[in-house]
Amino acid sequence: MIRHLHFLSLLAGPLLGAVATFLWESDRYGTTASVVLMLSTVAWIYGVLGVWERIAAWKPWVGAVGILLALAGFAGGMAFSLQGFFEGIFAIPGAESLEAAAAHPVASTFVLWLPGPAFPVSLAALGIVLAWSRLAPLWLGGLLVLASVAFPLSRITRTAAVAHGADLLILGAFAALALLYLRTDLRRPEPALQAA
Numbered sequence: 001m002i003r004h005l006h007f008l009s010l011l012a013g014p015l016l017g018a019v020a021t022f023l024w025e026s027d028r029y030g031t032t033a034s035v036v037l038m039l040s041t042v043a044w045i046y047g048v049l050g051v052w053e054r055i056a057a058w059k060p061w062v063g064a065v066g067i068l069l070a071l072a073g074f075a076g077g078m079a080f081s082l083q084g085f086f087e088g089i090f091a092i093p094g095a096e097s098l099e100a101a102a103a104h105p106v107a108s109t110f111v112l113w114l115p116g117p118a119f120p121v122s123l124a125a126l127g128i129v130l131a132w133s134r135l136a137p138l139w140l141g142g143l144l145v146l147a148s149v150a151f152p153l154s155r156i157t158r159t160a161a162v163a164h165g166a167d168l169l170i171l172g173a174f175a176a177l178a179l180l181y182l183r184t185d186l187r188r189p190e191p192a193l194q195a196a
Contacts, residue, residue: 003181006178007047010050010178011174012044014167014171016043017040020033020037020081024163028087029081029084030088031085034081034082034083034084041077045074048126051126054186055129062133076116123144126144128141147166150166
């Protein structure tokens with residue numbers, strides 16, 4: 001049951017994230033897109049934590065650091081979705097919102113500027129560790145690392161085509177990871193079975 005819930009989470013999170021991009025208002029998340037993005041974050045974290053727990057069974061300290069990084073990244077996703085939501089309901093332009101954040105540099109650092117980059121960093125870390133641990137094929141680890149680069153580029157440029165491409169890349173990587181998780185539970189083969 002838990003494995004199936006992790007599987008669904010690993011699919012639903014990036015799928016909802018991709019849907020949110022289609023709902024952009026101009027080049028920003030508006031009210032509706034921000035709500036979908038927030039739901040994406042909630043859906044996604046459960047499955048990602050399940051993957052990091054499997055990694056923790058292999059190397060506990062790596063899994064523990066990965067879980068903290070993933071939580072920080074998803075906190076950034078939640079913060080930016082709430083920023084977009086409040087910009088939308090109060091009709092605040094993005095530039096004005098950023099100026100207001102700049103007036104509170106310490107708070108903004110902890111709410112936006114540290115957790116925000118933690119999301120793509122956590123994607124890269126997940127890809128590297130899955131490949132290193134051999135819990136996933138090398139190509140899947142590489143796909144997650146590639147997604148970790150595409151995501152911030154798409155959000156910095158605010159170009160819809162680039163954002164959709166990054167979302168598709170992330171969705172593809174996580175669909176492959178979800179299927180692998182469902183099939184193998186990301187368990188390493190026992191040494192005796194490897195020898196056979």
